[in-house]
Amino acid sequence: MSLTRRLMARFPVLFSMREAVALGFAAIRAYKMRAGLTILGVVMGIMTVIGMSSVVAGLNQSMAKQIEGFGASVIFVRPANPGENLSDEERRKRKGISLREVKAIQERATAVRAISPMEPLFGNVIKYGNETVRDASIFGTNEAYETVHDVYMAKGRFLSALDVSRGSRVVVLGADVADALFPYLDPLDKQVQIDGRRFLVIGVMERKGKFLFMNRDNFIAVPLGSVQRQDDRFDFILADVKPVSAEQIGTAVDQVREALRRERKLRFWQPDNFGVFTQDTLTDLYRQITGGIYMVMIAISSIGLIVGGVGVMNIMLVSVTERTREIGVRKALGAKRRDILAQFLTEAMTLTAVGGILGVAVGGAIAALVNAFSPFPATLQPTWVILALATSIGVGLIFGLWPAAKAARLDPITALRYE
Amino acid sequence: MSAEPVAAPAGPLILAEDLWRTYVMGAEEIHALRGVSFAIQPNEYVAIMGPSGSGKSTLMNLIGCLDTPSKGDYVLRGKNVSKMNDDELAEVRNREIGFVFQTFNLLPRASALQNVELPLVYAGIPKEERVARAKRSLEMVDLAARMSHKPNELSGGQRQRVAIARALVMGPSILLADEPTGNLDTTTGNEIMGLFERLQREGNTIILVTHERDIAEHAHRIIFIRDGKIESDERR
Ligand SMILES: Nc1ncnc2c1ncn2[C@@H]1O[C@H](COP(=O)(O)OP(=O)(O)OP(=O)(O)O)[C@@H](O)[C@H]1O
Ligand SMILES: [Mg+2]
Numbered sequence: 001m002s003l004t005r006r007l008m009a010r011f012p013v014l015f016s017m018r019e020a021v022a023l024g025f026a027a028i029r030a031y032k033m034r035a036g037l038t039i040l041g042v043v044m045g046i047m048t049v050i051g052m053s054s055v056v057a058g059l060n061q062s063m064a065k066q067i068e069g070f071g072a073s074v075i076f077v078r079p080a081n082p083g084e085n086l087s088d089e090e091r092r093k094r095k096g097i098s099l100r101e102v103k104a105i106q107e108r109a110t111a112v113r114a115i116s117p118m119e120p121l122f123g124n125v126i127k128y129g130n131e132t133v134r135d136a137s138i139f140g141t142n143e144a145y146e147t148v149h150d151v152y153m154a155k156g157r158f159l160s161a162l163d164v165s166r167g168s169r170v171v172v173l174g175a176d177v178a179d180a181l182f183p184y185l186d187p188l189d190k191q192v193q194i195d196g197r198r199f200l201v202i203g204v205m206e207r208k209g210k211f212l213f214m215n216r217d218n219f220i221a222v223p224l225g226s227v228q229r230q231d232d233r234f235d236f237i238l239a240d241v242k243p244v245s246a247e248q249i250g251t252a253v254d255q256v257r258e259a260l261r262r263e264r265k266l267r268f269w270q271p272d273n274f275g276v277f278t279q280d281t282l283t284d285l286y287r288q289i290t291g292g293i294y295m296v297m298i299a300i301s302s303i304g305l306i307v308g309g310v311g312v313m314n315i316m317l318v319s320v321t322e323r324t325r326e327i328g329v330r331k332a333l334g335a336k337r338r339d340i341l342a343q344f345l346t347e348a349m350t351l352t353a354v355g356g357i358l359g360v361a362v363g364g365a366i367a368a369l370v371n372a373f374s375p376f377p378a379t380l381q382p383t384w385v386i387l388a389l390a391t392s393i394g395v396g397l398i399f400g401l402w403p404a405a406k407a408a409r410l411d412p413i414t415a416l417r418y419e
Numbered sequence: 420m421s422a423e424p425v426a427a428p429a430g431p432l433i434l435a436e437d438l439w440r441t442y443v444m445g446a447e448e449i450h451a452l453r454g455v456s457f458a459i460q461p462n463e464y465v466a467i468m469g470p471s472g473s474g475k476s477t478l479m480n481l482i483g484c485l486d487t488p489s490k491g492d493y494v495l496r497g498k499n500v501s502k503m504n505d506d507e508l509a510e511v512r513n514r515e516i517g518f519v520f521q522t523f524n525l526l527p528r529a530s531a532l533q534n535v536e537l538p539l540v541y542a543g544i545p546k547e548e549r550v551a552r553a554k555r556s557l558e559m560v561d562l563a564a565r566m567s568h569k570p571n572e573l574s575g576g577q578r579q580r581v582a583i584a585r586a587l588v589m590g591p592s593i594l595l596a597d598e599p600t601g602n603l604d605t606t607t608g609n610e611i612m613g614l615f616e617r618l619q620r621e622g623n624t625i626i627l628v629t630h631e632r633d634i635a636e637h638a639h640r641i642i643f644i645r646d647g648k649i650e651s652d653e654r655r
Contacts, residue, residue, distance in 0.1 A: 330541075
């Protein structure tokens with residue numbers, strides 16, 4: 001009891017808080033237009049933070065699933081590294097690797113457990129009866145693909161070494177392709193047509209799910225060389241590589257690069273003319289992109305918040321001038337400097353908090369719309385909501401400080417005489 | 420609350436000794452008060468009179484602890500106020516002084532009750548007790564029925580009575596009024612003067628500034644100042 005009494009004596013402000021908040025709302029009501037325009041900046045700033053952070057958080061969540069799905073320890077051998085800066089001409093010169101290079105990697109890279117060459121086949125139409133699929137990605141590959149990518153079969157089996165060495169006309173279907181071609185029938189042991197040639201369906205892969213624009217179920221695998229003729233120098237091949245263990249992935253990357261550089265007779269000063277990278281590289285690239293999004297977000301919202309803050313400062317200065325006499329009266333009745341300071345700060349913070357709440361509402365609505373109507377997932381982040389509200393209140397605190405200090409410093413006699 | 424016994428220390432309520440107040444304007448020095456000394460006992464009713472520019476308001480500001488003297492000592496209930504800082508002065512104003520202004524100075528957006536609550540807010544008194552005390556104070560000026568009215572819904576005399584209720588709510592040592600009837604017609608002015616007389620009878624100390632002789636006549640003592648000095652100090 002005596003403690004609360006003492007606290008009350010020390011912080012009378014606590015007991016006039018509601019009054020100060022009410023005064024903040026009164027100021028908004030009195031200067032609707034001005035207050036509206038003022039807090040618009042805060043609304044925009046907070047809206048940007050909420051909207052963008054929701055989208056990035058949504059992306060992060062599906063990215064995490066994506067990484068799980070990919071298997072973290074796969075090494076990708078491609079014409080170029082992701083994000084590598086190449087001229088158009090250079091990019092055209094870059095091809096894939098050849099089967100000879102795949103063999104070289106197999107022989108020299110001791111930290112490699114399996115390597116799966118993949119020959120992308122373009123412009124193919126797959127048919128069964130009246131059903132046709134045109135947009136599937138078709139890869140010629142070997143039995144190692146199953147090991148490298150931890151493929152699980154929904155039905156039947158994956159390609160075998162024998163299928164590949166014989167160049168058998170067999171095919172393994174992704175879940176979407178199987179559904180499209182065989183809406184009612186069991187696909188196993190049926191003959192589908194790829195570019196007019198007949199292939200026997202020997203298996204259907206388990207569904208892997210979608211990520212953004214990438215669909216990993218709209219995919220079919222045939223034995224390498226069964227469509228195009230197998231040739232050592234044919235060099236449009238991609239390869240996915242699995243190291244002997246997750247810990248050995250760095251060594252495996254080095255060995256793969258070394259093997260390719262030797263095979264291509266690159267001198268030590270020449271850069272790689274191929275790309276060897278891992279999931280980590282993709283994750284890093286992704287982090288760069290989301291980092292960029294965050295920078296844009298911070299830039300836009302900072303501008304909004306500063307514009308809003310300056311507006312709040314302006315409206316508060318006007319308010320202090322208009323209420324000079326009131327300040328004089330309050331001081332005559334016993335208000336201390338800190339009481340007046342707290343009153344005007346609370347008023348400024350009320351203004352910007354209203355802006356912040358509106359911003360969170362609009363930003364949340366935008367996130368919900370993005371989630372519903374665009375390929376980007378978006379989830380509202382409680383942490384960001386709290387952070388955004390705290391920031392908006394902080395803006396009121398910072399930009400309200402000067403006007404509030406001006407009010408607190410007023411001499412009571414001068415203030416009382418103010419007309 | 421005016422009935423609360425003032426824990427009177429030995430000596431007068433107010434002791435002013437050789438008060439000077441000098442305004443410096445560039446190279447020029449204006450002596451608004453030039454050595455004013457007087458003492459006021461509890462429950463006195465004093466009027467301060469004088470021509471325009473004589474230093475009445477300057478003296479009121481010192482008595483009301485809104486300002487400190489350039490020279491001399493001002494002792495209020497045994498405490499020397501002359502050397503206090505802004506926040507200490509604010510506390511003294513809150514506890515010891517009840518201001519009544521010529522222009523009422525009520526907060527326009529607040530109700531009568533909220534206006535009367537204001538000094539209690541700055542004293543750190545919790546809401547319930549605040550409301551109870553503010554209501555009692557409004558009853559004392561016969562305005563309990565107008566509690567929730569805003570100032571612009573009240574007549575001039577009613578507004579001044581709200582201001583008086585606000586001045587009394589902390590149970591101050593002094594009720595300080597600067598031209599309290601200056602903005603009122605004669606009838607309403609007389610009503611307010613009647614209220615002051617009643618409050619004095621109930622134990623309050625009242626100091627009143629006016630330039631009207633017949634208003635000053637209500638007081639029991641008239642201090643007349645001219646050119647920053649006391650010209651006469653008569654008890655009646
Ligand atoms: N802030 C100030 N700065 C400079 N001079 C001042 C200031 N306040 C008052 N004065 C001067 O001090 C003198 C006394 O002024 P004061 O206001 O006390 O007079 P007053 O008796 O209240 O007059 P009135 O009856 O017109 O209100 C005047 O000459 C005035 O010009
Ligand atoms: Mg005056």
